[in-house]
Amino acid sequence: DTGVSQNPRHKITKRGQNVTFRCDPISEHNRLYWYRQTLGQGPEFLTYFQNEAQLEKSRLLSDRFSAERPKGSFSTLEIQRTEQGDSAMYLCASSQSNSNQPQHFGDGTRLSIL
Amino acid sequence: QKEVEQNSGPLSVPEGAIASLNCTYSDRVSQSFFWYRQYSGKSPELIMSIYSNGDKEDGRFTAQLNKASQYVSLLIRDSQPSDSATYLCAVLSGGSNYKLTFGKGTLLTVNP
Numbered sequence: 241d242t243g244v245s246q247n248p249r250h251k252i253t254k255r256g257q258n259v260t261f262r263c264d265p266i267s268e269h270n271r272l273y274w275y276r277q278t279l280g281q282g283p284e285f286l287t288y289f290q291n292e293a294q295l296e297k298s299r300l301l302s303d304r305f306s307a308e309r310p311k312g313s314f315s316t317l318e319i320q321r322t323e324q325g326d327s328a329m330y331l332c333a334s335s336q337s338n339s340n341q342p343q344h345f346g347d348g349t350r351l352s353i354l
Numbered sequence: 355q356k357e358v359e360q361n362s363g364p365l366s367v368p369e370g371a372i373a374s375l376n377c378t379y380s381d382r383v384s385q386s387f388f389w390y391r392q393y394s395g396k397s398p399e400l401i402m403s404i405y406s407n408g409d410k411e412d413g414r415f416t417a418q419l420n421k422a423s424q425y426v427s428l429l430i431r432d433s434q435p436s437d438s439a440t441y442l443c444a445v446l447s448g449g450s451n452y453k454l455t456f457g458k459g460t461l462l463t464v465n466p
Contacts, residue, residue, distance in 0.1 A: 271452060282358075282442050282456025283398065296453070331397055340386040340405060340446060343454060345397040 242266075244346035246332050252352045253322060260318045261349045265334030272315050273343060274307055275331040276300065283331055289315060290337065319351075327353045356381040358445050360457035368465050373430040375460050377443030380424070386446035387419055387426045392459065393439045402428060433464040 245264040253259055265272045270291050275283035286305070287297045291312035301307075304323075309315040319326055329350050333343040357380045367373045375389075386405050390398035404410045404417040404426065416429040426445075430437055440459040447453045 273452070273454075275454075280362075280458065282444070282458050283454070285453045285455070288452050290452075329397075335452075342388055342400050342403050344400060345390075348397045 244332055244334050244344055246330075246346035246349050248349055249347060250350050250352070252354065254354050255322055255324060257322055258318065258320045259322060259351065260316055261330055261332075261351075262314060262316050263332030263334075263346060264314045265332070266344060268336065269334035269344075270312070270337040271335045271341075271343075272309055273333040273335075274315070274317050275333065275345075277329045277331055277348075278327075286317075322351075322353050324353050327351055356384075356445075356447055356455050358443055358455050358457040360441075360443050360460050362458055363461040364463050365460055366463045366465060367433050369433060369435060371433050371464075373433045373437065373462055373464070375428040375430075375441050375443075375462065377426045377428075377457055378424055379426070379443075379445045379455075381445065381447060381455075382421075382424065384445045384447065387417070388444040388446075388454070389415075389417060389428045390442040390444060390456075391437075391439045392442055398442055430462075433462075435464050435466050438462060438464050 272289045274286040277283040289309040329348045333345045335341040335343045389402040402417040418427045442459045443457040444454045
């Protein structure tokens with residue numbers, strides 16, 4: 241079991257650029273989640289996939305954000321026209337599809353906007 | 355707005371002591387509760403889950419849940435310097451079985 245894998249680990253970009261992050265969940269996990277964490281705060285829910293279907297998007301996910309999970313395996317999170325306020329740790333988690341199963345997090349992608 | 359509240363700390367205990375971390379939540383229909391440990395600059399790591407009222411023990415860790423009081427706690431016995439981290443309480447929101455709501459975390463420092 242290789243755990244949840246995210247890349248890149250760090251991304252530094254200029255304001256206005258587009259960025260894309262990738263998440264590879266634990267292989268037998270059908271559910272995949274994206275969270276965002278800023279300094280001194282707990283992670284905040286962004287969106288959730290059951291297999292390839294995106295079942296909920298938080299109001300935190302503005303129209304500049306888009307997430308996909310095209311084949312129900314890995315997922316990508318894209319941020320267009322990045323802003324200073326997008327600087328955060330972006331965390332991916334996965335879990336089995338049975339109710340109440342704990343979510344296991346990847347190492348995250350730290351995004352810094354210059 | 356469903357909320358999860360934790361004392362931000364820092365909580366400082368001597369090595370070998372019991373560390374007690376507390377969490378309250380607002381959503382009465384929540385059914386699943388988790389404690390995550392997060393080292394500085396790292397991602398959250400699951401250490402305990404609890405679903406029923408009462409105590410659940412795993413090694414040096416004991417989670418306690420009281421749904422009537424909407425309260426969940428984590429006890430760490432024989433605290434070690436390696437336990438120094440931020441501990442995040444997370445609640446699976448009532449009405450969904452996928453969205454975790456996190457507290458801001460409690461910073462624990464174990465002094466040698």
